[in-house]
Amino acid sequence: MKKFYPVFLGVLIYIGCANNTNLDILTTDQNIANALKNEELLENWDIEENRNALLEAIRKCGDEGLFPEDYQYTELMKYEDAIILSPDQNEAYHKLLTIALIKYSSHLKNGKINPNEIYTDWEIKTKPIANDTIIEHILAKKQVDSLITESKPKHYIYNQLKKALVKLNSMPDEQFDTIKPKEKLYLGLKNSNTIAKIKKRLRFWGDLKPTDTLANKNFDENFKKGIINFQNRHGLEADGKIGIGTLKALNTSKETRKQQIIANLERWRWFPETLGENFLGVNLPDYKLQVVENNDTIKTYRVVVGRDKRKTPILSSKVDNIVFNPTWTVPPTIIKEDLIPDATKSRSYFYKTKIKIFNYKNEKIAPYSWKPEDALKYKYVQDPGYNNSLGLVKINFNNSHLVYMHDTNHRELFVNNYRALSSGCVRIEKPLPLAEYLLKDKLKKEYIKEEIVQKNKNKDSKPIYKKKLIEVPTYSLAEIDTIIQKKETKTVKVSQNFGVHFLYFTAWYDKDILQFRYDIYQYDSDLYLRLSNQFASNIVSSVRVENK
Incomplete structure (x- = not known):
């Protein structure tokens, strides 16, 4: 990453201050409208380095769980690859680049979807993005890559999820049939075709080693350990038994898990920039x-x-x-x-x-x-x-x-x-x-007895004590128990x-292990459809809670 220039430090100061003021935060559309009126900003797209930085970032935005065509990548490349542009075409290209930069940096900062528009029971605060004046200076200093980097969430879980997305994309395509047991599955079962199907799935996800041959169709101890590994990764009861929950997770495809990770990346963009120490x-x-x-x-x-x-x-x-x-x-x-x-x-x-x-x-x-x-x-x-x-x-x-x-x-x-x-x-x-x-920080002063060490003390000497003032917790468990009583x-x-x-996150990647959890409120599929422009509906929120 290139060195941050002083002007970009101004971006950080602006964004940091905006988080602590009551000023209205401009929407993405409002920022775009202002930027399109800023002639100096538009002229700075003549700098090839700015265009290349943005186009490359959009090309790779799938790494963030976003979609290049949301920023008209194909259209942008047509302009970029053109040998000659007329003045009108050049102006149209610069406007398209401006819209793409503001939308992409905004989506990285706050997410593509506004949660406050689709849920009534989410309290999410919008984070401010750079205005047209700041973007003008960023373009003048050729710092498009720095703006994009700064816009990305810094959460550890977010960055690990991106690695998980890379991992899933590198895995081979599946060719698995849905597992529908025709028999009771139990430890000691032998020569079962269902066991062979499950074993194939466990090997695919890494819960069984590739060396565990599929020719072995027995429900043995090694197979049980593989099931337990799988259950642990999915938040299921790790008992080595194959019940409804375990079967449902086994039948979940790689594509569904990929969509789940993309939905979780979006939610992390909604959350505060820092959760605090x-x-x-x-x-x-x-x-x-x-x-x-x-x-x-x-x-x-x-x-x-x-x-x-x-x-x-x-x-x-x-x-x-x-x-x-x-x-x-x-x-x-x-x-x-x-x-x-x-x-x-x-x-x-x-x-x-x-x-x-x-x-x-x-x-x-x-x-x-x-x-x-x-x-x-x-x-x-x-x-x-x-x-x-x-x-x-x-x-x-x-x-x-x-x-x-x-x-x-x-x-x-x-x-x-x-x-x-x-x-x-x-x-x-x-x-x-x-x-x-x-x-624990609430303390009170209390006297304790402390024995004074006596020189030349003989066995018949009685101990001598002094009072010592110390600070102890006001609300220790013993004191809390007294209050309860x-x-x-x-x-x-x-x-x-x-x-x-x-x-709310149903997927994460820890110590090179994929973790998934049951989507208890069925948020993931709905959110993925919205992100991939396949969904149009009203609010999907819950009923009001009842204080218990």
């Missing part, structure tokens, strides 16, 4: 929460996320506070679907669930006075405690969807492999150690600067 990252399809400190993952927790009809939104925020012993206000949908039917059968429902009823004046209503026909007029609040629907702790952060992370009274769900089971919020398997970690709601402000990112 310290954050809680939840990858919804992987059902995992990762605690990242100083850019290193130090802890991973299993989570339950929103089911398909109550999708967890995609967002970026900052941890605000932690609530111990939270109460839970029953949301409208659960009032209609669960509370009314159960309470109608027996008013004891309110005692069993420890839910209190309040009227519009916030006055408590006795369960025996409750009537189903008036049910929607009331507010229902569950007492804090171990069996509260939010469990023992709730982690709050600002967002427009009123979602949060919390403990749960359905702790048995964390053993499930498929965990898209909540009403929108993210449930954490072990939230108390996470709460302790987020509050009191069953009183307590809110503690989090002063550490910890981000929260709810992300």
